[in-house]
Amino acid sequence: MAFAGPELLDSFQMDHQGRQTRVQNILARHRLDGLLVNHLPNVRYLCGFTGTAGVLLVAENRSLFFTDGRYTSQAHDEVKASKVVIAQLPPLAAAAKWIAANHKGKQRWRLGIEGEHLSVAARSRLAGALPGGCQLRQAPALVERLRMVKDPQEMDCIRAAVGLGASLFDRALKIIRPGVKESEVAAEMEYAAHQAGAQEMSFSTIIAAGKRSALPHGRASAARIPSSGFVVCDFGVILTGYCSDMTRTVHVGRVSAAERRGYQAVLSAQQASIDRVRPGVSCGEVDRAGRKLLKKEGLARYFTHSTGHGVGLEIHETPRVAAGQTEVLQPGMVITIEPGIYLPGQWGVRIEDMVVVTTSGCEVLGSTSKELITL
Ligand code: ZN
Numbered sequence: 001m002a003f004a005g006p007e008l009l010d011s012f013q014m015d016h017q018g019r020q021t022r023v024q025n026i027l028a029r030h031r032l033d034g035l036l037v038n039h040l041p042n043v044r045y046l047c048g049f050t051g052t053a054g055v056l057l058v059a060e061n062r063s064l065f066f067t068d069g070r071y072t073s074q075a076h077d078e079v080k081a082s083k084v085v086i087a088q089l090p091p092l093a094a095a096a097k098w099i100a101a102n103h104k105g106k107q108r109w110r111l112g113i114e115g116e117h118l119s120v121a122a123r124s125r126l127a128g129a130l131p132g133g134c135q136l137r138q139a140p141a142l143v144e145r146l147r148m149v150k151d152p153q154e155m156d157c158i159r160a161a162v163g164l165g166a167s168l169f170d171r172a173l174k175i176i177r178p179g180v181k182e183s184e185v186a187a188e189m190e191y192a193a194h195q196a197g198a199q200e201m202s203f204s205t206i207i208a209a210g211k212r213s214a215l216p217h218g219r220a221s222a223a224r225i226p227s228s229g230f231v232v233c234d235f236g237v238i239l240t241g242y243c244s245d246m247t248r249t250v251h252v253g254r255v256s257a258a259e260r261r262g263y264q265a266v267l268s269a270q271q272a273s274i275d276r277v278r279p280g281v282s283c284g285e286v287d288r289a290g291r292k293l294l295k296k297e298g299l300a301r302y303f304t305h306s307t308g309h310g311v312g313l314e315i316h317e318t319p320r321v322a323a324g325q326t327e328v329l330q331p332g333m334v335i336t337i338e339p340g341i342y343l344p345g346q347w348g349v350r351i352e353d354m355v356v357v358t359t360s361g362c363e364v365l366g367s368t369s370k371e372l373i374t375l
Pocket residue numbers: 234235245246247352
């Protein structure tokens with residue numbers, strides 16, 4: 001199967017200028033004159049830079065990207081919507097120096113920082129390098145909020161990542177059998193991912209077999225798949241910067257009545273949450289819909305994590321789909337729906353898909369079967 005690779009879907013097709021304008025338009029509302037963006041996924045989102053050292057300064061009517069000499073040609077290639085500054089200093093220090101030189105003597109210049117992503121030490125170095133009239137303020141998660149709603153170019157990337165990710169499950173089905181190590185299954189999947197053009201996995205592949213299926217985050221280990229039991233497979237790839245995330249649970253050997261009932265309950269809970277996804281509904285309501293179904297089956301106490309999370313440039317991003325979350329769904333948001341139950345020392349089941357919120361409901365991305373597969 002062929003996938004649209006980086007040559008078809010590249011960062012140049014993204015509307016970085018439009019995204020930066022949206023940030024500039026809301027700065028005043030947050031009583032800021034500029035925003036210093038150092039969280040790399042946010043930097044990438046706003047200016048297209050894919051390297052690992054750089055900060056972006058978005059001010060009312062200008063935008064500068066600071067990086068170091070290692071990225072001279074990459075930054076000039078990738079960053080079109082901001083002025084590129086190649087600095088001898090670390091990027092944050094270079095940005096501070098530029099601000100100091102350009103805002104000397106000004107009465108008040110309010111610089112927003114990404115408090116969730118800037119260390120205490122970096123913040124104090126920044127404060128020390130700025131002139132007296134500059135005020136540092138912790139900005140709300142402005143860029144993360146913009147990133148929640150995906151634009152059509154991002155959806156192309158996400159669909160391609162989901163397609164590649166889903167193909168790895170077919171690979172897993174060919175390998176999973178009693179006696180095979182979990183890590184062998186994961187290694188085969190990851191090899192297939194790289195061969196198909198994935199940049200990397202979205203996270204360490206989870207293959208949790210038998211009793212280990214009761215661990216919600218059972219990274220593939222050296223344990224061998226037992227002769228009977230569930231195998232939880234949770235995996236994803238990064239393609240053109242965008243993540244995929246999917247879980248399927250299969251079974252080896254004879255399925256007990258309790259296991260079959262548990263599997264069907266999780267599947268129904270997932271469908272109940274999916275059915276609740278539409279614009280105007282809160283994330284908490286989506287979580288509640290699935291949980292309610294498991295409660296009816298007497299299994300809610302085994303559903304020990306939240307229902308899902310946003311996915312995009314990062315594997316876990318806003319919104320959180322969890323109990324009590326008041327964030328309201330909007331068209332273009334991409335979230336996972338991944339209920340699971342975990343009976344300690346016995347077995348576990350999780351089923352996960354990514355969905356995109358549409359104008360009237362949602363679309364499940366990918367079409368991999370969810371009927372219980374026994375191997
Ligand atoms: Zn997952």
